[in-house]
Amino acid sequence: MAFTLDRRAFLAGAAAAALPCAPAIAAAPPVRIGLMTVKTGPLAQGGIQMEQGFTLFLKHRNSTLAGREVELIVADTGGNPAGAKTKAQELIERDKVDFIVGPLAAFELLAITNYVEQHKVPMLSLAAADDMTQRKPNAFFVRASATSSQCTHPLGDYAAKEMKLKRVATISEDFAFGYEQIGGFQQVFEDSGGRIVMKLWPPLNTADFTPFISQFAGIDGVMNGFAGSNPIKFNQQYAELGAKAKWPILGGWTAYDDALLKSFGDDAVGAISAAWYSSEIDTPSNKRFVADILKEYGNIPGGYAAGLYINGMCIEAALKKTGGKTEDRQALIAALRAVSLTDTPRGPFHFDHLGNVVGTVFIRRLERKNGKLVNTIIKTYPNVSQFWTYDEKEYLAKPVYSRDYPPLKS
Amino acid sequence: MSQWLLLGVNSVSLGGLLFLLSAGFSLIFGLMRIPNLTHGSFFMLGAYFGVTLLQLGWNFWLAALVAAVGIAAVGGVIERLLLRRLAGQELAQVLVTLGLSFMIADLCLMVWGGDPIPFDAPPGLRGALPIASIVFPTYRLVVVVIAVVIAAALWLLLERTRLGAMIRAGVDDEAMARVTGIRVSRIFTIVFCLGAAVAGFAGVIGGPILSVYPGLDGDMLPLALIVVILGGTGSLLGALLGSLIIGFLYNYGQVLFPELAYIILFLPMLLILLFRPQGLFGRHVP
Numbered sequence: 001m002a003f004t005l006d007r008r009a010f011l012a013g014a015a016a017a018a019l020p021c022a023p024a025i026a027a028a029p030p031v032r033i034g035l036m037t038v039k040t041g042p043l044a045q046g047g048i049q050m051e052q053g054f055t056l057f058l059k060h061r062n063s064t065l066a067g068r069e070v071e072l073i074v075a076d077t078g079g080n081p082a083g084a085k086t087k088a089q090e091l092i093e094r095d096k097v098d099f100i101v102g103p104l105a106a107f108e109l110l111a112i113t114n115y116v117e118q119h120k121v122p123m124l125s126l127a128a129a130d131d132m133t134q135r136k137p138n139a140f141f142v143r144a145s146a147t148s149s150q151c152t153h154p155l156g157d158y159a160a161k162e163m164k165l166k167r168v169a170t171i172s173e174d175f176a177f178g179y180e181q182i183g184g185f186q187q188v189f190e191d192s193g194g195r196i197v198m199k200l201w202p203p204l205n206t207a208d209f210t211p212f213i214s215q216f217a218g219i220d221g222v223m224n225g226f227a228g229s230n231p232i233k234f235n236q237q238y239a240e241l242g243a244k245a246k247w248p249i250l251g252g253w254t255a256y257d258d259a260l261l262k263s264f265g266d267d268a269v270g271a272i273s274a275a276w277y278s279s280e281i282d283t284p285s286n287k288r289f290v291a292d293i294l295k296e297y298g299n300i301p302g303g304y305a306a307g308l309y310i311n312g313m314c315i316e317a318a319l320k321k322t323g324g325k326t327e328d329r330q331a332l333i334a335a336l337r338a339v340s341l342t343d344t345p346r347g348p349f350h351f352d353h354l355g356n357v358v359g360t361v362f363i364r365r366l367e368r369k370n371g372k373l374v375n376t377i378i379k380t381y382p383n384v385s386q387f388w389t390y391d392e393k394e395y396l397a398k399p400v401y402s403r404d405y406p407p408l409k410s
Numbered sequence: 411m412s413q414w415l416l417l418g419v420n421s422v423s424l425g426g427l428l429f430l431l432s433a434g435f436s437l438i439f440g441l442m443r444i445p446n447l448t449h450g451s452f453f454m455l456g457a458y459f460g461v462t463l464l465q466l467g468w469n470f471w472l473a474a475l476v477a478a479v480g481i482a483a484v485g486g487v488i489e490r491l492l493l494r495r496l497a498g499q500e501l502a503q504v505l506v507t508l509g510l511s512f513m514i515a516d517l518c519l520m521v522w523g524g525d526p527i528p529f530d531a532p533p534g535l536r537g538a539l540p541i542a543s544i545v546f547p548t549y550r551l552v553v554v555v556i557a558v559v560i561a562a563a564l565w566l567l568l569e570r571t572r573l574g575a576m577i578r579a580g581v582d583d584e585a586m587a588r589v590t591g592i593r594v595s596r597i598f599t600i601v602f603c604l605g606a607a608v609a610g611f612a613g614v615i616g617g618p619i620l621s622v623y624p625g626l627d628g629d630m631l632p633l634a635l636i637v638v639i640l641g642g643t644g645s646l647l648g649a650l651l652g653s654l655i656i657g658f659l660y661n662y663g664q665v666l667f668p669e670l671a672y673i674i675l676f677l678p679m680l681l682i683l684l685f686r687p688q689g690l691f692g693r694h695v696p
Contacts, residue, residue: 040515040516040519041515041624041625042623042624042625042628044519044524044624045523045524045525045526045623045624046524047524048523048524174671200668201668201671202664202671203671203672205625205628205629207620207629207630207633208420208424208619208620208660208661210416210417210420210424210661211417211420211660211661211662211663211664211665212664214413214416214417214420214665215413215665217413228526228623228625229526229621229623229624229625232526232528232621232623233526233620233621236528236619236621237619240538240547240550241416241538241545241546241547242538242545259525260525260526262525263525263526263527263528263621264528265528265530299525
C-alpha cells in the first residue's frame with residue numbers, strides 16, 4: 001500500500017514537473033460513494049425516495065464534500081439478499097467505493113454485513129435490525145435513523161403516561177422489523193403500567209385484515225407496526241369495520257411516514273405515531289430539504305429521503321474531520337462515529353459507541369389541516385438512545401425482541 | 411358471537427372478490443391449457459387503469475368497464491403475438507408469462523410510481539350497513555352482488571350462446587371441435603381477452619378494499635391459483651365454490667389457527683392435488 005502511494009505521489013510529482021500548467025488537484029481522485037437502493041419490485045417505493053434524498057444532498061453540495069469531488073454509483077439490489085450481496089461485491093471490488101450508503105431492508109443488510117466489515121468499508125444504512133448495533137455489532141457500521149424499537153420505546157411511554165391506555169392489542173407484519181417494533185413498545189408500555197393483551201402477526205402479503213381486526217376486544221387501544229403499502233390497506237379496513245371509532249390507533253414511523261400522507265384518506269386521521277423524522281421539524285436545513293424535495297420530486301419527504309440526506313451530512317462531516325482523506329479506514333470510521341450535528345433535517349444527534357444514533361423522537365398526531373393531512377408533532381423525546389432509559393449491559397443481556405419476547409403475561 | 415358473524419359475512423364477500431379474480435384464470439387454463447402467470451398483473455394493471463380514470467373524474471363503474479376493455483386489449487396482444495407461437499409448450503408458456511409479469515410490474519412502477527394509491531368506493535356505497543349484531547362495509551356487500559352478476563353473465567355466455575357452445579366444445583375436445591369447423595384459434599383469442607378483461611375488472615372492483623400498490627400482482631396470483639386448483643379448471647361452478655371455500659378458510663382459519671396462517675390456504679390445495687387432481691369440479695385429469 002505504502003509503495004503504491006509513493007509511486008502515485010512520484011508519478012503525480014513527475015507529471016506536475018513535466019507539465020507546469022497541469023492543475024495540482026487533478027491528482028486527487030473523487031470520493032466514491034456506493035448507494036445501494038431498490039428501484040424495482042415491491043420495495044421500490046422506499047428505495048426511490050432514498051435515492052431522491054441522497055441526490056438532493058449532493059446537489060446542495062455541488063457534488064463536492066470537504067473539497068473533494070464525489071462520484072456516486074447507484075446500485076439497484078432488487079430488494080433481495082442475493083441481489084444485495086452481488087451489488088455489494090461489485091461496489092467494493094470493482095468500483096472500489098469509499099462508503100456504502102444503504103441498503104434498504106434488514107434482510108439485505110444482514111446478507112452483506114460480514115462481507116462489508118471484512119473489507120473495512122464504512123456503511124451507513126437505514127435498515128433497522130436492532131442487533132446490528134447491539135448484540136452483533138459491525139465495527140464499520142453507522143445508523144443515523146433508528147433501531148426498530150428506538151421509536152416505539154417512547155411511544156410505549158407516551159401511550160401509558162399521556163394517553164393513559166391500560167390494555168392494548170398489537171398487530172404487525174410477521175417479520176423481524178415488526179417483532180422489534182412491537183417488542184420495544186410492549187417492554188416500555190408494560191414497565192409503565194400498561195398491559196399488552198393480544199399480539200397478532202398477519203403474513204406480509206395479507207390482502208384482507210378483517211379476520212385480524214375482528215379479534216380485537218376488551219382493549220382500549222391498538223398499536224400497529226405496518227410498513228410499505230400495508231398501512232394504507234390496514235387503516236382503511238380498520239376504519240371501515242368501525243374499529244377506529246372504538247379504539248385509538250398507534251403506530252411506528254413506517255406506518256404513518258410523511259411520504260405516505262398523500263396515499264392516506266381520512267381513515268388515518270387521529271393516528272398517533274412515533275418517528276425519528278418529521279417534515280414538520282423546524283430547523284433551517286429541514287425547511288430547505290422539504291422545500292427542495294417538494295420542488296424537485298413533488299412529494300413531501302419522509303424518513304427514507306430524510307435518512308439518506310442525513311447520511312450524506314454524516315459523510316461530509318467525517319470527511320471534513322479527516323481532511324478529505326479516505327485511505328485510512330480506521331480513521332474514517334472513527335471520524336464517522338464521532339460525528340455530532342445540530343442543524344440537520346432531524347435536528348441534533350450523535351452516535352453511541354456502537355454506531356447507533358442518539359437523537360430526538362417525535363410523537364405525532366395525524367390531522368387534516370387546511371384540507372391537507374399532516375403529522376402534527378405533539379411531544380418530543382430528546383436524546384433517545386437505542387437502550388431507552390435502560391442500562392446498556394442489562395438490556396443487552398436480554399434476548400433481542402422477537403415474536404414471543406417479551407411474552408404475553410397470562 | 412358477532413365476531414363469527416362478521417367473519418361469515420366477510421368470507422362471502424372475499425369469496426366474491428376471489429371469484430372475480432379467478433374466473434378468468436380458470437377460463438383461460440380450461441380452454442387453452444395456458445398457466446397464465448400474468449393473471450395477477452392483469453388484475454393490478456386493471457386497478458391502475460381504473461384509478462387513473464377515477465383521478466380524471468370518471469364514474470366508478472364506467473372506469474371499471476373501460477379498464478376491463480383496456481386489459482382485454484393488452485391480453486389480446488399478448489395472446490396473438492406471443493402465446494400463439496408457443497401452443498402446447500407449457501414450460502415456455504410458464505416462462506414467458508412469468509417474464510411478462512415482471513415486465514408489467516416494472517412498467518407500472520415507472521408509470522405510477524412506488525406509492526400505494528388508495529381508491530374510494532363509489533359515492534353512496536362508502537358507509538356501513540347494520541346486519542344483526544354487526545355493521546359491515548356496504549361496498550363489500552356490493553362486491554358479492556357484482557360477483558353474482560358476473561357469474562350469471564359468464565354462465566349464460568357459456569351455456570346459452572353459440573359462442574359458449576363453441577368454447578365448451580374446445581374445452582372438451584379441441585381436435586374434434588376443429589374438425590367440426592369451429593375456428594378454435596379465434597376462440598382462443600376471444601377467451602384470452604375475456605379472461606384478461608374479467609381480471610382487469612376485478613382489479614378495479616377490488617381497489618376500494620385492497621388499494622393498488624407495487625406487488626399487488628404477486629399477492630393475488632397465488633390466490634387465483636389456489637382457487638382454480640381447488641375448484642377445477644375450466645369450470646365456472648368450480649371457480650365459484652373454490653372462491654367461497656377459500657373465503658371461509660381464510661377468514662376462520664386466520665382466527666382459529668393463527669399458527670397456520672401461511673399454509674392454511676395451501677393445505678386443501680395439497681389434498682386436492684393428491685386425491686382429486688382435476689379439482690372438485692374439473693373435467694380434465696391433467
